[in-house]
Amino acid sequence: MAERMGFFTDTSVCIGCKACEVACKEWNQLPDDGFVFEATSYDNTGMLGASTWRHVAFIEQSRPVQLPSADDGAEDSVDRWLMASDVCKHCTHAACLDVCPTGALFRTEFDTVVVQSDICNGCGYCVPACPYGVIDRREGDGRAWKCTMCYDRQLGGLEPACAKACPTDSIQFGPLDELRERAEERVARLRADGHEEARLYGESPSDGVGGAGAFFLLLDEPEVYGLPPDPVVTTRDLPAMWRWAGAAALSLAGTVALAFLKDGSLRRGGRHHRWGR
Amino acid sequence: MGQVKAGTAVEGRDAEFRSYYGRPVIKPPVWHEPHMPTYLYLGGMSGVSSSIAVMARLTGNPRLARTARLAAAAGASVGAALLAAELGRPERFLNMLRVFKPTSPMSVGSWILAAQSGLSAAAASADLAGLLPAAGGAARLGGRRGAARLRGGLGAALLGGRRSAALLGGGGDTGILGVAEDRGFLGVAGDAALLATALTGPLTATYTAVLIADTAVPAWHEAYRELPFLFAGSAMAAAGAVAMLATPRAQAGPARAVAAVGAVVETAAGTLMERRLGMVGRPYREGRAGRLMGTARMLTAGGGLLAAVAGRSRVLTALSGLALTAGSLCTRFGVLEAGRASAADPAYTIVPQRDRLDAVPGEGLQG
Amino acid sequence: MSGRVRRVSSGRARIGPASRGTAATVARIPHPPGIDPEKAGMTRVVPGSGWLARWPVIRQLKGEDPRGSAARSARTDALRPRTERADKVARSVCPYCAVGCGQLVYVEDGRVTQIEGDPDSPISRGRLCPKGSASKQLVTHPGRQTRVLYRRPYGTEWEPLDLDTAMEMIADRVVRTRRETWEQTCEGRVVRRTMGIAGLGGATLDDEENYLMKKLYTALGAVQIENQARI
């Protein structure tokens, strides 16, 4: 296993240019997502999906603005425009990978999570399993798709297309440990500069997915960006689920058996049916 | 409806919460109607039918055993076909057996279903073959003898646990070997297969609860305790209904019992689930899912009550069986729809997570 | 294990050999230096590798990780960046805005297979905006016109036209219009020009192209020669 590679997306320097979205599509030869005006700031992509592996969110925010001359609209005035490029988190404990029945999803030597398009049979199970709503099945194609962190490029020693294109280095690619250190420094710097709201998202190995391979520096609560505030890999509860299901299965078997036993019909032919009168 | 601004607080289901233009955080399940819910129904029905068949075989109720064998086989094979059709790439259905992944309920389920459909088909084929004039007598004879031999194993099975399940297999083998001489190979193999479904049947009926609970869909995941019982109850009701509909009333007593108990279990589990889930359980009570679940509740309760008295008349049997079947189907459609609705509304994802974070300061995000 | 996969530690990967050198043929390198494919877990030779032996469940039973190596397909094992197959890499410049970002244009079998930033550029450091990142689509998109079209006066439809014929026809019209509209004098002063021919150029023209345009137009006496730079 090589070193674990990851993305650190520093949204505090994102300019919302969407180069990541396009560079990703060019490299991975993804289809377009349709041409729909969403009227959600400058975001006409909406969310990550089968054909969108990078998605730039745009959030217009108003804070109290003291503009004496503009008092006739100050309360509506946007003075903060958050932009953030979302991507597959390549979780340490990846639900999509856990639940994939075919092995199409697998963990690479870079500790990333990748779908093998020649294997995926489009069962769709990974889709609702992902706590971030990343992976999706492509209409017409039938298979599930998501960010591969440009696995093929990494195999050639290249960085992923989005990180390479990113004009302001908002998307950084590298060994995860290095990125985490860099991110800590960045947060400290931002806070020192008065940005108390700066925080990391997904970098902690103790979170519900065991830490993300792609983590973020955010300037507001995660849900503002469309991210779940406290995601948990669904398979964390899987042993319990099996126990409950096992209990149910046994109860079922027992109940059925009981239905026959109580019927007193261990005798051959069973003529007297207690429930049958 | 007006545009929801990004990042601004929105009046949510139970609390104010912030979201990204009201967009869902997670993806809704891609599974289609009627494929998936119908499969859930058929799988449950097949699984419990297998149990009924085994018990009927053991207790010497061949008529009921036959019905149940056939129902189990039909349910499993049609269900498997529906699942294949549900795939984005149906021609790659076999990839389901490419690996065995305990972390994937669908992988586990695929192996279970493969076993269940194969075994139940074998059991049913053997039984049907026994109807042929030449094999008939032998099969019937073998059936009786075999039943006696099987009791040992069954007892072990009732003790519960994995070890006894293994014992059951062993017991089965001996049983089959034991009767090998005095009945046709077909019959023996069929019985062996049937016996094996004593294991795969209940699993088939309940693994689907894990299948949907093991997702990020709040209404499913949070319900992982009750869902297996809900599904088990629903499956019992469904299988009992089919069995009593297709079996002469005189032999259908256990089926009616199974159906009635199933209805009780289903109703109880459903009620418990919705109560415990609280806000996340709302999708089960609202909208299309709510209507489906409500209808299911009525049909199941009615069908269950009728099942208790259905032995008295053909009409009652028919009413009860149909109500239970419809109820079970409604439950499956309702659960699917509730999952979809809970995935589509970011409140169900965000509010509980936010509450969790707020309840434990210092946990989760730093900052 | 470090060293087998090239570390990309700065957040900016060092690009492979393709970026160096001029637009010359790039050697086809099966694996980049530093990666031992076997040890990096990229290929797995299963003993007695028939179809069945490669069936992942079998590999799983032999102890491979069903969520990792056992699950890999042959296609996955063979995966490489397609830029490694390029016959040629041209060093180019983005055609959109005037920042002048460096681009590397990868060509394989006479087709552009990728355009991405040139990390050597002191201007762009390998980065591209969405338009620059879409450059390959600019060159290869299906809506691009590759044939001459002709609309005759008062015509209602396009007609096909041979390129050479079109050039001859255009030359005829230039010469004719120039003669017909020639102005030797204007307001009593010598002007030696034609006001009958005008030109408007975009600002994505090469300097050399602008030069020939200006030279030819001026020699023909056309003065209404304008450019996006005015707009």
Next chain:
Amino acid sequence: MAECHPVGFQWVMEAKARGARVFHVDPRFTRTSALADRYLPIRAGSDIVLLGALINHVLENGLDFREYVLAYTNAATIVSEDFRDTEDLDGLFSGWDPDTATYDPRSWAYASTEEQPPAEHVEGGRRHAEAAGPETYGAGGAAAHPSPQTDPTLTHPRCVYQILRRHFARYTPELVERLCGIPAAAFAELAEAVTANSGRERTTAWVYSVGWTQHTVGAQYIRTASILQLLLGNMGRPGGGIMALRGHASIQGSTDIPTLFNILPGYLAMPHAHRHDNLEHYLEREGGETGFWGNRRSYLVSLLKAWWGEAATEDNDYCFGHLPRLTGDHGHYTTVMGQIDGTVKGYFVIGENPAVGSSGGRAQRLGLANLDWLVVRDLTLVETATFWRDGPELETGEMRTEDIGTEVFFLPAASHVEKEGTFTNTQRLLQWREKALDPPGDCRSDLWFYYHLGKLVRRRLSDDEIDRPPRELTWDYPEHGAHREPSAEAVLREINGVGPDGRALSSSTQLRADGSTTCGCWIYCGVYADEVNQAARRRPRSEQDVVAPEWGWAWPANRRILYNRASADPEGRPWSERKAYVWWDPERGEWTGHDVPDCEIGKPPDYLPPEGARAQDALAGTDPFIMQSDGKGWLYVPSGLADGPLPAHYEPHESPVANILYGQRANPARRTYDRPESPYNRPGPLFPYVLTTYRLTEHHTAGGMSRPLAYLAELQPELFCEMDPRLAARLGLGNGDWATIVTSRTVVEARVLVTGRVRPLRVEGRVIHQIGLPYHWGWGGGGLVTGDVVNDLMPLVLDPNVYIQEGKAMTCDVRPGRRPRGRALLDLLETYRHG
């Protein structure tokens, strides 16, 4: 900048990370604002007020970099006593002629010295105003006395410094608040930051794009910034300057080697029929004898030799007579009027889409429809090629396909990877592109097209006198490949120039006026030095310093920062260690540093020009602005501008507010067209809102290179109109609804994007709502997405210096709902034009 030059913006982010403060001034809160430290909303069209107030702040508080100002600018120069300021004449400068609506600039000149009459080369009247416009001077600058009267104490009432003080005295923070809508506190913060960050140790840079140029006072916007930067000592120094962010890959190159009517390559003026009878006459009148423009004879003769080769001799003025003559404005919009009037018969449109991309698209299309023939070369079928079958005038019934007589040739073009050649980027950097592959089908480079067209035309020439210029033209370039592509390198070498020895020249200082050298563009001389394509250099950035001199080639002489002599003090020492860039090395007796010094390398700082010196010899060792005839940065422009020696705030041609500074409302010298194709919005309540237009990151200009691309089109699929929530509420519009935007030119519809990023501003006590429209859409053009043409809304009104249209500030009305179709659209328009 983040919106339209995202990759360039990385350096702003880099600077910010290193402590730079970033202010963003824009009518809208854009992606740039989002990353800036401070965002200042401004009413479109009021920038001179803001910049003027900054100048006033500097002057009144004595914050100018006095040593720099004294040594390097014309602050001390005494101006003619005939000069009258806008303060004296209520918005007009002296010399205004109301009959011709032009200025006679004679009174703007420097005070005369005894030996020399004032403004010797300046003519008066209308011709001059035309001439002062784009068709003369190029960028050569007007003549001014090399050593005029000065007052180094800066106290003389007629010295430039005092004139500036008086001129800008009323540009106060209060005025900024009243006219721009920028609160005084925000202004104070900006003023403090700009001045505190200027001086010996620090520099401030300004960055602009067409938000400054597309105004009737566009050139004066840049002038205002220049004055501020000169006063603060921010020109010619690292981290300083005024950066024009240009919007097209080689728009700088298209200006240097112009396909522009008024200039020849290297900013030499096109000859004018009424000013230039012959070469001598031309050289005499086109600027001063001093400074580097004093060598213009060498530049022009070398150009003529490059073009007409052996035919160009001293006896025939080097074929100067072959050059056609101008008689006035022959710019883009005037050409369109010529098309409508039928004087323009044939039109080449090369990689351009005026039917969508130019102002007042309806006039453009009327012009196209009245041509005899039209050649369009592009990658896709742009609207200019297809107007006859699907233009908006067909929908309204104003045109019918069957009635349009224009013969149209569409020739597909080669893309940037299918040909080789140079782009000149926004920093004057020439970068050679290698060819990746051959173009498909009939696609050819424009080089191919013009070369072969030239050959075909020359084959058709007669022995007539009028055919001499094309007949004698040098037109032999090596051809290669199956398509017989001419060699772009050979063309570049011709541009570079060749010496008497037949070798490529390495510097423009080698150019001779005796016909022994050739040079197609003197400022590009050196790009092929040593017979090496210097623009193709690609030494990786990791292997050189931050100046990266071995990546491409920057004109002139591979200098990366112009006028960098000013980065050192008059004695030639860096102003500070921090800001050291080039400096005089007394031991070696030459200039040295990180960049190519922008002065004669061996000229010591203490050099004083002898009496009667010419060209560069007339510049002192302390003069950094070597293209100016006096070597000084001009705070005050004694000649060369059509609309005054100083910037004054004028309202846009169409503005909802009066000009409270002067009785003169708009720029008096602005160019308007009094024609039915060019109607203007009448002032008043009919058009209550301010409209500004702009680009989005996801698209490119009129969309020809972005709308057909799925990956870009999906990101911004529809034309939208940004408006503030208050206006939206007043109009009953919700986010995502349709709105109709009306000017007297046309009516367009757009989806509504309600956003607090657009702020209503309180201007002159009134709340002014601004709306914004990106202009990337058209009805066709091979686009995957379509939309109405925003540029159709714009008025045909131009800056008088450069004839660029006012596209950034105009008035409009907004109506809820979609626009009417067909005839009803014209009816609605009528109500706005006359109702």
